[in-house]
Amino acid sequence: MRVGSGLQRAQRFMMLATGLYRASHLTAGFVAVLRRASGEVAPWAVFGGILAFSVWLYGNAYARGWFDRRWVWADVLVTGCAVPLLVALASGGRTGGGWLPGGADVAQYGWLFLLGGSVSAAAGVALAPRPAAGAVLLLLGTTLAAYLWVIGPPGAPGSANVGHLNSVVSSAVMARVFWWYLRRQGTQLDEAKERALTAEAARARQAERIAHHRALHDTVLATLTTIAAGRVDANAAQVRERCAREAAYLRRLIQREDAPESTGAEAAEVAVGAALEEAVRSAECLGLKVTAQYHALPPVPRPVATALAAAVSEALNNVRCHAGTGEAFLTAVGAGGGVSVTVVDRGAGFDPAVPVGAASDGSGTGLRRSIHARLAEIGGRSEVDSAPGEGTSVELRWPA
Missing domain, CATH: 3.30.565.10 (Histidine kinase-like ATPase, C-terminal domain)
Structure with missing residues (x-):
């Protein structure tokens, strides 16, 4: 893929868009930990781990030019599934008694559910349709299971959880649609550039042929026509000198390389x-x-x-x-x-x-x-x- 192509620009934009989406969720997580658990180690450890992994995911993507599917799956399984489930289990659920501080108070870790949206957005962009759909189903199941374990009661998901579930699905769908559109536009732009370059090369070749035709018409053809009509003595020194110059021109024309002339000399x-x-x-x-x-x-x-x-x-x-x-x-x-x-x-x-x-x-x-x-x-x-x-x-x- 050429640097600066339309497709590459579309990829860069989607990496930036999903990266900013992840950054917004991380910002919300930072504020939540700072306000509700600023003196506790565990919430900061969870936040720091997810922040480091997110920086690696997007840094690697920008270095390669696009997402590595292996790391996107790792993001889905670790950031979107494993961490929220482990935190829900460690909190002790509805009955409390878990080994994480906070017991049943999910406010300290509620920001983890927000990450499902940005995780699904990256999966919707980087993965093929079927794997992306599988990743979204995993995220939905994880979100629902963690919510029912922490908040409950079973079978009665609250409005907050419904909002998280909707965010997971809509983020993946919208990211997929945006990526489809931008990729299509980038590909069409690249094809249009190729057609323009081909047409420009054809015009350049045609202009070169016309220039040579004009030069031959004005020099060699004019000389031969005059000699053939008997208007001049073909053995005259001036005529022979002109014929020598035009023969040299024809020789250069035949032997000329295709390298372009110096624009500095032309100007x-x-x-x-x-x-x-x-x-x-x-x-x-x-x-x-x-x-x-x-x-x-x-x-x-x-x-x-x-x-x-x-x-x-x-x-x-x-x-x-x-x-x-x-x-x-x-x-x-x-x-x-x-x-x-x-x-x-x-x-x-x-x-x-x-x-x-x-x-x-x-x-x-x-x-x-x-x-x-x-x-x-x-x-x-x-x-x-x-x-x-x-x-x-x-x-x-x-x-x-």
Whole structure:
């Protein structure tokens, strides 16, 4: 059982509840002995023995995490049955003459009958249903026999005894019901946690796959598409350099271990201008001329810089592949701790009213996944403004 699980919390609560119930009865016993037999040794000896056993019972339970059934049975047989019977017999019963002080005056030891309730509560929680029912019957028989021996007359139990009998039964029943409910809730909580962890792991794997798909779409696929279309010389030094970088990326992707990355590295702030410039150089390797301007760019968290650079890379890929022009303009400025990046071309443009993913130029998937989704994930936003024959403007803002 995992530490801190719902089931363990339910067990801890029931041990605490039954322990407090026992403590209330012991407190009543202490007050009774102090008031009626403060100068006598026997009542204090009985109280001290039961107190020591109770401390051991609950201390052992807390150390183990739950009750030991053997000690619960010992509690039933000793605290709930043997001690009250022995005290009743030693008191001399209705005729007096017993070897314990007090004779037929049960007031000195009446608090022992209270313990039947807390003993039955512990048994109702720790034992299986049938053994718990047997323990309750033993406690009922002991209480009734001791009462009739001390008080009598036979066959005429008084209201106090009826109250003790009711306490034994009701304590066991209520404790059992509470334990059933709390155990059920704790188990359901643990199952819900397991489902949430499984779902979170699945979402993490899906997010990782999407991230790799985006990266492959924006890098390797874009490079291969450009080379296949004959738009660049595959033997050119810049193209070969880009192919080498992307081959290294694929190699790392295949060989990457499943260990999570350092959160400290992800949270570190970096210069966003360097990340954007890398995206610009990558596009220029495939023959696109990019005029870039940067002004007062603040440092941003690494995930933000990575997402902005990847979105810019996709915007430049779209210019190169779909705009029908070999030139693009990039402007990146900082304001109020945020960043605004604009990529503009004077190419063919397209109709933004066409549903995303249905654009005839094939740009829908890249806009949706590599630009809009990336900016949304980092708390930013993106806007695309275009019209047929009027070129295209892509604006990226962080934060939104």
